[in-house]
Amino acid sequence: MQKPLIAVLLAGAFFSLEAQATDLIQVYQQALANDATFASARAAVAAGREKTTQGRAGLLPTIAASGSVTKNDTNVAPWNLGAPNVLKDGTVDGLVTEKTSNLRTDVWSVSLTQPLFRWDRWETYQQGKLAAAIAEAQFAQARQDLITRVAQAYFDVLGAQDTLESVRAQKAAVTEQLASAKRNFEVGTQTITDTHEAQAAYDLTVAQEFAAVNDLDNKRNALQAIIGTVPGDLAPLRQGVTLTAPQPLTIDNWISSAENQNPLVQVQQLNVESSKHEISRRRAGHYPTLDLVASSTHQKVDGQTQNSATTKNNAIGVQWSIPLFNGFAVTSQVRESIALEDKARNDLEATRRNAALQARQAYLGVNSGLAQVKALEAAEISSQSALESNKLGYQVGVRINIDVLNAQKQLYSTRTDLAKARYNTIVNGLKLKSAAGTLREEDLAPVNGLLQH
Structure with a gap:
């Protein structure tokens, strides 16, 4: 008797492990191993790290x-x-x-x-060190992009699932309401209009269900393109989860961080420094x-x-x-390098402004999202009460069928909007840290804690 019992327990444990939903951290780990865009960035930084060695080679002896x-x-x-x-x-x-x-x-x-004494080779060495630093900054940006892309795709799938579940629940409620309208029409307590209204609502819900299924497939395919495998069941957001405001609370701190610590801003700063060394390297043609x-x-x-x-x-x-004369080639190259340095400075300013804009947008998105979540939570309670009141009024004859259908539609629409508002707020929080240049893999742990494991 003990052996069959142990076998049953082991089988139950096995199936429970198989049925366990995949959380955000696990999906991110899959993306680290399989995302082609991030793999390209990893190879690019490995190549960029060799620029320092290549630049130093011009200063070392040559033996042949x-x-x-x-x-x-x-x-x-x-x-x-x-x-x-x-x-x-x-x-x-x-x-x-x-x-x-x-x-x-x-x-x-x-x-x-x-x-x-070869000044051009010394400047080439300095540019090699800057090129390696640029590669590191670009890789840091690629890592941040991977975090935000994974989170966006993950919550897009959850949002599509919520929409599909809401549409199917609404379809079940409309089906029940359609059956009730038909029964009441047969006994003569209601007109054919109520039946037609319920039938129209049912047909519309069926069309919305097809659209929701297609949208869910698209969102899962987008996540599959990142992680390289077919995504399994994803851990959903816990019911009644509480979202917190970004820290620090003032937007100026986030903007200042974005203008200085954003990886793309750092890349442009390094490009400006490299362009200065390029001017000096070109001038070395006269030395x-x-x-x-x-x-x-x-x-x-x-x-x-x-x-x-x-x-x-x-x-x-x-x-x-x-060198005595080379047809004014060096002079022309110096003028070209000066113009390219001016271009690099303007690119730096544009990148800095864009980083500040992204920080503002993400900050406002988080705060407006928190306000929307609170408002929609209250609206969900009100919509639930309105639906129950309309059902009761329909039963006693003071409400008509269309009132119940509208109340049902309002409730499910509110629930869908509430779920999307929560997802958007979470993703905007990650995008805010990314714009500020402070997003790390450790920031996924608090978000992962909001999921139902």
């Missing part, structure tokens, strides 16, 4: 080794080819023949060049350069016409160069 192996075969035919070969003592030793030279030359060398150079060369020659000989040469010194 080179070599060659050459074989020369030379045949020389003298002018008296075939004539008697007269030696120095006057004797004749055969005939004059071709002279053959067979030489093998081996050469290898090692050279070193250490820049001593002299100085390098330390050293080399070691070995040469070995073997051949039939000469003995083997090895030559070694070691050299060290400095090499300088002074």
Whole structure:
């Protein structure tokens, strides 16, 4: 008896785990692993971190080794080819023949060049460090965007589910009201008008149900595009949840943070600094350069016409160069860099203003959302009371069928609006922190705590 009982308990635990809804933190973790946009940003920051090393390389010594192996075969035919070969003592030793030279030359060398003064390379190094910092700031923005995109898609799905549930509940209520109108018409207590009104309300609700189903599919597909898998059941918002106002309460603090800490603002600030170094780098085209150079060369020659000989040469010194005229190219490039710096400054100002605008909009969205939630909570209670009163009045004959239908429609519409107001307030709270540049993964934990696990 114990083994079947244990099996039942294990099976029950297994199915309870399978039926557990996925919460916001779990969905975010799936997005971290599968979102293609964030994966692209992660690869971009990895590439950007190499800019510092690449810029430093221009300041470090360059060492190179080179070599060659050459074989020369030379045949020389003298002018008296075939004539008697007269030696120095006057004797004749055969005939004059071709002279053959067979030489093998081996050469290898090692050279070193250490820049001593190259201002353009120093500025390139500074730009490399700024490029790495820009990549880090862009990655921070991509992480914030992922948080807000996941939260938006998550609550869009919940909102679509609430709308569908509300429409189906309204459909069930209208169906019951339609049946009641038909019964009353058959017994003669009501006119055919009540039946037609209930039928029209039912047909409209059916159309709204189809639209709600389609909208839910679209919202789930949008979430699937982020997390890379088909989303399961999502944990809903707890009933009667209380939302809090953003801290700090003053909007000026949020705007100030957005104008200084927003990652996109930081990117533009770094671009301005990089453009300054670009001006200096272009001006370095007028500056002299100085390098330390050293080399070691070995040469070995073997051949039939000469003995083997090895030559070694070691050299060290400095090499300088002074540009005199290059067709005004450097001057033009400096003017171009100055114009691009002015553009970067204006881009910075535009980005700063846009960040402040986003902070204002999100701040007002949170506060207006909190006010809407309170108002809609009161409206829900009033709509519920109005529906009950209309049902009672319909039963005693002081209300007609259309009054009950309108009261039902008002109640379900209020519930849908209340759910959307809560979702929008939560998302606007995350967007406010994102605009201020303070949004972190830890900020999802309080939001996740509002869900029904």
